[in-house]
Amino acid sequence: MDNGQQQEWQRRRRTRSIAIALALLALVVIFYVATIVWLGGNVATRRL
Amino acid sequence: MAELGAQTESLDRGLDRAFDPAVLAGGSVGDFIALMKPRVMALVVFTALVGMLIAPAGQHPALAVIALICIAAGAGASGALNMWYDADIDALMQRTAARPIPRGRVMPDEALAFGVVLAVGSVFVLGVVVNWTAGALLALTIGFYIFVYTMWLKRRTPQNIVIGGAAGAFPPMVGWAAMTGSVSVESLVLFLMIFLWTPPHFWALALYRARDYERARVPMLPVVAGPDETRKQIVVYAALLVPLALAPAFLGFGGPFYVLSAIALGAIFLALSLNVYRVREGRAADRAARQLFAFSILYLFGLFAALLAERSLALWSA
Numbered sequence: 395m396d397n398g399q400q401q402e403w404q405r406r407r408r409t410r411s412i413a414i415a416l417a418l419l420a421l422v423v424i425f426y427v428a429t430i431v432w433l434g435g436n437v438a439t440r441r442l
Numbered sequence: 443m444a445e446l447g448a449q450t451e452s453l454d455r456g457l458d459r460a461f462d463p464a465v466l467a468g469g470s471v472g473d474f475i476a477l478m479k480p481r482v483m484a485l486v487v488f489t490a491l492v493g494m495l496i497a498p499a500g501q502h503p504a505l506a507v508i509a510l511i512c513i514a515a516g517a518g519a520s521g522a523l524n525m526w527y528d529a530d531i532d533a534l535m536q537r538t539a540a541r542p543i544p545r546g547r548v549m550p551d552e553a554l555a556f557g558v559v560l561a562v563g564s565v566f567v568l569g570v571v572v573n574w575t576a577g578a579l580l581a582l583t584i585g586f587y588i589f590v591y592t593m594w595l596k597r598r599t600p601q602n603i604v605i606g607g608a609a610g611a612f613p614p615m616v617g618w619a620a621m622t623g624s625v626s627v628e629s630l631v632l633f634l635m636i637f638l639w640t641p642p643h644f645w646a647l648a649l650y651r652a653r654d655y656e657r658a659r660v661p662m663l664p665v666v667a668g669p670d671e672t673r674k675q676i677v678v679y680a681a682l683l684v685p686l687a688l689a690p691a692f693l694g695f696g697g698p699f700y701v702l703s704a705i706a707l708g709a710i711f712l713a714l715s716l717n718v719y720r721v722r723e724g725r726a727a728d729r730a731a732r733q734l735f736a737f738s739i740l741y742l743f744g745l746f747a748a749l750l751a752e753r754s755l756a757l758w759s760a
Contacts, residue, residue, distance in 0.1 A: 406470045413471045421567070424508050428571040431502045
């Protein structure tokens with residue numbers, strides 16, 4: 395693998411890593427939003 | 443024969459390139475997006491959205507958006523797994539030779555892992571976050587497309603896309619189920635519309651791509667039964683589909699705008715199908731098949747867009 399190929403390979407790998415990180419972040423947001431929706435007003439109206 | 447040799451050589455070059463350290467595990471994000479068949483995914487999301495919007499029970503908008511994301515991911519998983527399994531025949535067909543695996547840009551194992559993760563993830567999230575009826579239907583859709591259509595039927599019978607077409611018809615049912623937790627006659631009608639639309643749509647393509655399918659030994663109807671029988675079958679399915687497309691009006695979820703759209707679009711669809719039946723020789727025959735293929739996409743999009751427009755207007759004015 396020459397220098398140019400190595401740089402291209404690293405660039406692709408970096409963008410893929412960013413895409414995977416964004417997908418994981420999206421998953422976190424999905425579960426966060428879903429939890430808020432499920433809880434609704436129940437946290438505020440719970441018995442103390 | 444020489445053409446087959448050239449194609450095999452091209453596949454060999456692709457595979458050699460795939461094992462070249464310079465490209466090993468080097469697929470770009472764009473290549474992985476291509477694996478998900480984004481155009482098919484767009485149609486899947488659109489039909490699922492219509493299924494969701496015509497459903498009576500309301501789901502929280504945030505959960506509805508999550509359901510759509512899961513359906514899109516499930517469609518992407520199906521595309522990736524299909525490309526993984528069909529990489530050998532994709533390399534032999536002009537239409538599909540540039541896909542990421544035959545080109546050696548994505549390794550088959552990477553595509554398999556990507557597809558499995560997406561499939562399991564989308565079904566799990568849809569089931570846990572929205573409801574398990576929708577999750578199970580999405581699993582059925584992906585499973586049907588991969589195991590029944592891709593692995594079992596596609597290379598064995600000319601009825602491959604008739605039965606396999608069910609996979610593409612499920613998304614509105616998944617959308618409906620995401621909103622209501624159940625399946626209904628309305629969602630079944632949307633399913634049947636896509637189910638009956640699929641054969642004329644794909645057979646129109648297969649008519650002018652028959653050599654591609656023949657080379658790859660995929661037993662599409664024009665290859666096995668001949669173009670004349672295919673033309674007859676296209677007209678039969680079009681004649682069944684066009685009246686069925688009026689069913690939403692009788693079931694109360696298609697209003698006057700939908701009826702007018704279904705009649706106008708249906709008339710053109712039937713006319714183009716009859717044109718394919720009538721024009722059988724030379725370039726004109728190819729042109730007729732291409733016209734029907736292109737219009738068939740517009741037809742399905744138009745029907746669902748009309749339902750969407752009416753429903754959106756009703757929700758807006760409510």
